[in-house]
Amino acid sequence: MPLKLFECDTVIPERKRHVYIKQPGEDTSMFLPSANIDTIPGSLSERGCSYCGAKLVIGGVLKDTIQLIHGPVGCAYNTWHTKRYPSDKDNYQLKYVCSTDVKEKNVVFGAEKLLKKNILEAFAAFPDYKRMIIYTTCATALIGDDPKAVAKEVEKELGDVDIFCSQCAGFAGVSQSKGHHVFNIDWMDEKVGTFEPEIHSDYTVNMIGDYNIQGDSVVLSDYFHRMGIQVVAHFTGNETYDALRSMHRAQLNVVNCARSAGYIANELKKKYGIPRLDVDTWGFNYVAESLRKVGTFFGLEDKAEQVIAEDYAKWEPKLKWYKERLEGKKVCIWTGGPRLWHWTKALEDDLGVEVVAMASKFGHQEDFEKVIARGNIGTIYIDDGNELEFFEVLKEKKVDLIFTGPRVGELVKKLHIPYINGHAYHNGPYMGFEGWVNCARDMYNGINSPIWKLAGKDIRKGE
């Protein structure tokens, strides 16, 4: 019985379709968890909303773009500054977000005038910023506001600004995944091909699905730079609005997060014939393989080998130190989707740990095909998990560390189990050779912190 019903789910037996335990000899044509479908009523989902997927994950990363949230003020706050993606433009995108602060009277009488006023105020407040993304939210989608029409009016009036409207309300899909999808497709349809970049290398790529979490993009850019490759656009880490309009000029799409950005890679292939090369950017062996593939595509094999040799010499001894101390530890990966399959083998091969359970908030069945192919026999694979299920996993597996977000992280901390922020990292970057050592260090520090013993003491008893 590889599809598993947790005890806590007895009253919601539909959850059985979302949980799988891999058995010897099985493959994903035999069993594949349901995913990217409605949350089962009765299950307290950890998912985010579709607007959040568009804003927090993709659009909000841009470093030179005013972020204007057309909705109640909470929609702005809850998708602002909670993900740590810095930029080399004084972290503008982490410091500022704008909201139209829609109220009940706007719901009754319409909010387009309010939107226009806010757009003009925002451009006036940030006179050096000429690019803007407007996000529809649930309230303004329901009342039928037309932000595109308003944006066109403003573009005409101001003359030197460009505005993109992300029309993906929170209720548009079953999770944040829908927001990734809508943003990708609309950006492709409306903005790619509208700006011509300056090309200064014979070798050009788009780095797709990397959001500069604590500097990831900087690490990857450095590798490409050392290989003589120009990154036309990072989708969207540490990137500008106009660079994303230039994506049609790259020769190769290098895709990391296929879940959040595979769509635009597919469309670029279909419309412009730019091929898609999927890579893993976490883990020593994977990163080396990825650089070799990109190098081979361009005939730059020697350059790739040089980068790999230099970075192995610098970072591998440090990784080995941590591997000796982490070997045999049991970990869980409870994150969004792709990090399950990006990380499971990388953690096991490079650090000697055992990944015993993986849960995805918004992954599709494609993500489960990937992770089940890479994951262990006996490992538990969960779609859209809830807290009671997590408790059962912890009781059964006795884990040493969990990669997850702050919400579930706070839960497991109360059980005195260390967690590493699997979304925004503890002390990243985690990508690349250097990054994987950072990840190993955070794991080591988490597991060996004295806080777990201290937290178990009851000071009222004078222990």
Add this chain to the structure above:
Amino acid sequence: MQDKIEQLFLYFQERCLWQFHSRSWDREDNINGITDDVIKLLTGKRVEMETPEDKCHYADSRILVDDLKKRFPWILELKDSERSAVVEGARDKLMAVVVTNSKNAELNNENY
């Protein structure tokens, strides 16, 4: 031979992201294109690189072949016809698992 096919199949499944692209037609293109190149490289034949897509398949297959030789040294002991047969066998199983019999409900959506 069946054991060797299974070893390659499991390795491809674990290692190769190209088999898991979003739609069945992309998966078929990648599986056929890359395994064709793998066979050519393993049997000393020339790989055509006329389009950017060809170059991309070549990049994937070149790195794959280097790794196959290291992980499965028995492959070097086989005759060319046996090398082709073992890769073709693994390809057929890949195609069955991730395309033909896949339980992924999104594979045949018309749009990305």
